[in-house]
Amino acid sequence: MEKELKMENLTIYAKNITILTGDEELDKHLEIGADPHGAMCTGTGHSRADVKHDPSAPKPKMKLTQEEQDIYDGKKGEVLSKVMKTVIAYGEAFGASKLVDLGGNPHTVLLGGTPAVTPVIDILNECADAGLKTYAEYTINPRPYDFYNVEVDPEHQLKLQSMFSTQTELEKMHVRLGAKNYNYWSCACYWPEVGNAPAHGTNLAWSESSAVNYANSVLGARSNRNSGGIEMLCNILGKAPYFGLMTDEGRKAKWLIEVKTKGEPNWSVLGGAIGMKVMEDVPYIVGIDKYLGQVDGISMGKLKDMGAATATNGAVGLYHVENITPDAIDEGRKLLAKDYKTYVIDDEIIEQVRKHYPNLWTQKDAKPTRAFVGCPHNSFHQLYDWGMKVTHELSNRGQERVAIPLHLLCSTLVKDHFMDKHPELVRDMIRAGITFTNSCPLTFLGIPGITKTEFAVTNSNKAREYTNSRFFRDEDILEIVLSGEIPEEAV
Template identity: 45%
Template sequence: MMRLTSEQQEIYDGKKGETYAKIMETLVRYGELFGAEEMVEVTGKYGHLVTSFGLQVINPVYKLMDELIGAGVISKQQFTMDPRPLDRNVPSNVIQDLVFYKFMYSEQKRYEKQLSKLGLKSKDSFSCACYFDEQGNRPKKGDILSWAESSAVVYANSVLGARCNRNSGIIELFGSILGCVPKFGLLTDEGRKATWKVEVKTTKLPPAQVLGSAIGMKVMEDVPYVYGLSDFLGKELTPEVCDYLKNFGAATASNGAVGLYHIDKLTPEAVELGESLIADNARTYVIDDAEIQRVIDSYPIIWKNKDAKPKMCFIGCPHLSKSELIGWIHDIYEGVKESGKKTTTIPTVLTAAPGVLDAIRGSKEESMAEEIHLTLSYICPLMYCDNPLVHSVPIITNSNKLRTYTSCRFYEDKKILQMITGRGRM
């Protein structure tokens, strides 16, 4: 039986009511499955929940929420959410709108009301990149978190030096409600040691999405310690470097199941502890130019017609930072103008956090996007694309995460820009 503090034991024994007791028992059982011997206090200011979509088929979740609300349960810490699945600004047809709003995500409004009662940080707290300054959920080094979103967890662990396991389902909500989580895995010093040494020996900086994909598919859920990347990125976590690591980490987490990586001479724990983070008998994986190309060539094309003309493009999975959003708008705008066109050749959606979109409201970049008919949205591209109605639509993306979970076809940034602007078309 897991060791509990006197306060935790009282909750477990039902002194705060049956509902709190069930929540504690769930966390205890969950922790014991992974060998946890005790709970640890959640010290991060906010939680983060992954289930942000009001799918009709997850009715048990809404029943659970009603039970929690009915019992007067309020989360000890407020929480942010993954992106919303719906945005009427995103191109869609009548049938898609009917299915999305009347059937698939018909419980969205009800669900968001439930979340607000339980502790949602704000009505705009919906982004997979909750750690952006504009979203206000940026943990500090050493903070213990109760989070679930894979790309957010790997960023918090690796780039920010916080501590969090990749919790599942409703577990992260329960951790926020009680203010404690089982101590195992990436919450422990031993669990944060690297069991893989990855040597990057490429002639130039590898594409973040491809390098992350290669490492994720190789190490799976293990922790890699990466050499050579700081030769290209430097030894400072600048905003541009953080953007690179955001996209790199998202690919390691989706193409594999990485929850933490260390970059030699760059990420906080690697700077502080160096090679002492590497476990005995760690395996080695060498990545050179040929390996990068092999990985790209291995991606399956699952369009019915492999030669189909793309009908749509999504950029921003995970959500774009402010600098990324502005950069893409300028690059696309200039490409469209240079090609002598008035709009993009393919309907293109740039997705970013609500706070990031607010930050460029009224700016010249917003006007540029409107002029060439770029769609700026807070939507979750994965939720838009992962359904039978869209599977048959040839959609392109620069996101390895979106490629992995949907029928979208992956291209590197340079090729994406060429395809959506018509500039230098081959």
């Protein structure tokens, strides 16, 4: 009975979040936190203002097909019936009119085995006990630690094992429900080596914010920013509620973002500036196609970094880039919603936003101890680019090794591809003190006690948002890695 109550009364929690830079003029310019309705409250492309709640109004009812009604009525098993009822309740909370069939392969954010996820593990184990699996094999976010390459200190390991005490149980659950093997676990499941890149127009129920963002925007698939747990129930059912970013109307852009920088912008900071402004609305971005050209391995990395920043500095689940992303190629500025707003981003805004990212180190003037590059996971081309930059600069300086460890975050399959194509470069990188890790994000950096000894730097706006690591541009990260010092002009 307890498990039944857990499943049928699964609650989707959200809270209002106000993000301030600490500079009154910049806050006013960005209008950060100005939405009294709490624009980030749902994470699905619908703000609270769009989800009207009138207690006296009749609750919306979803139209079900006969097959769906049979599942609801328990004709295909009690547990699947509870899954259906939970998914319907979720959809009706957002005004969904129907369910749609899912395609491609699922992906889930659920790979951090803290005690907080125990109720979700119980629910999904109940599904596995009933013989249920997802409609197709699925990929998973990477483990939040890596005892082989990153957290090698015994103190770090013990604290992480205590924090993630349900990790083994969570991973067993995924195996039972149809997860692909560990090689396929990555927050960037869409890279060719991992292969989970659904076709344009495919309906999905994904939850990882940056993966949802990339799938919707760069691939043209359709998924809301679902909560971890509810997306697994949708993927077991093989259906998801039709609302928000899955609808034509929900994919309209409420913002026209005009990028007017003098040169190619820092993609992570640009994404941060967009996310902080539009919150979870859909932006239509113009002025950057000249820096992207055709969508290839290099430009996809730029779009990944920009998109991840919009998804974490704000809550953007979908963006359009004029002449680049599939929806924008198909429809152009017809994607702009009626009464859209315009926001211009120039070099001054990029620099203002970058300089106001906070220093969360416990010792503000400490020397960096590590550098992390690749959250979300690096692509093949990004690994190559960093390998060439670091080894060439070491050679130019007559230096054998980096001054502080450089950790390149990537999928195991992407690393294997890179090693196969550039074995000598990989050899030189390892000799220089560069490590490859499939971990993400940088969980251990926030553990009490460790914050007093670890002072990490990163080029990832997502990692900056989720941890106490400090953000620096690529050129600054390179200098920090080589010298162990933060350049004065980088602050």
